[in-house]
Amino acid sequence: MTDTLHGRCHCGAVTFEVRLADGIETARRCTCSLCAKRGAVAVSAPLDGITYLTGEDKLTLYQFGTMTAEHYFCSVCGIYTHHKRRSNPNQIGVNLACLDGHTPFLPEVVVTDGVNHPTDTGAWRNVGRLLFVPEGDAT
Numbered sequence: 001m002t003d004t005l006h007g008r009c010h011c012g013a014v015t016f017e018v019r020l021a022d023g024i025e026t027a028r029r030c031t032c033s034l035c036a037k038r039g040a041v042a043v044s045a046p047l048d049g050i051t052y053l054t055g056e057d058k059l060t061l062y063q064f065g066t067m068t069a070e071h072y073f074c075s076v077c078g079i080y081t082h083h084k085r086r087s088n089p090n091q092i093g094v095n096l097a098c099l100d101g102h103t104p105f106l107p108e109v110v111v112t113d114g115v116n117h118p119t120d121t122g123a124w125r126n127v128g129r130l131l132f133v134p135e136g137d138a139t
């Protein structure tokens with residue numbers, strides 16, 4: 001499955017096309033100190049899967065900790081667009097909410113254990129799932 005999707009930050013300065021690794025099946029939240037604050041749902045894409053259409057020069061790089069991962073944000077509107085992973089340098093994570101036609105409010109999103117990072121522990125571990133229950137369906 002190789003759908004190419006169109007994406008943009010909030011203000012539209014940064015636009016891109018991205019070829020996902022496995023559609024939105026890879027949608028994840030993460031417990032690491034950065035993800036906990038930014039709150040985005042990320043989907044996986046190969047490192048060469050992203051093509052900038054506009055605004056590559058508007059992206060700001062943020063790094064912390066081991067300085068391995070590369071977290072990119074629009075310098076105009078502040079929205080996280082994607083990051084080059086520490087856990088898999090051949091992959092990027094892409095902000096699902098930036099992709100046209102997609103919403104981060106999926107029925108269920110897996111939460112991975114970014115606090116105990118797979119690069120340190122040797123394996124990905126999930127800590128739970130976040131459920132979205134539409135109003136009216138709650139029992």
Ligand SMILES: [Zn+2]
Pocket residue numbers: 009010011012013014074075076077078079
């Ligand atoms: Zn922007």
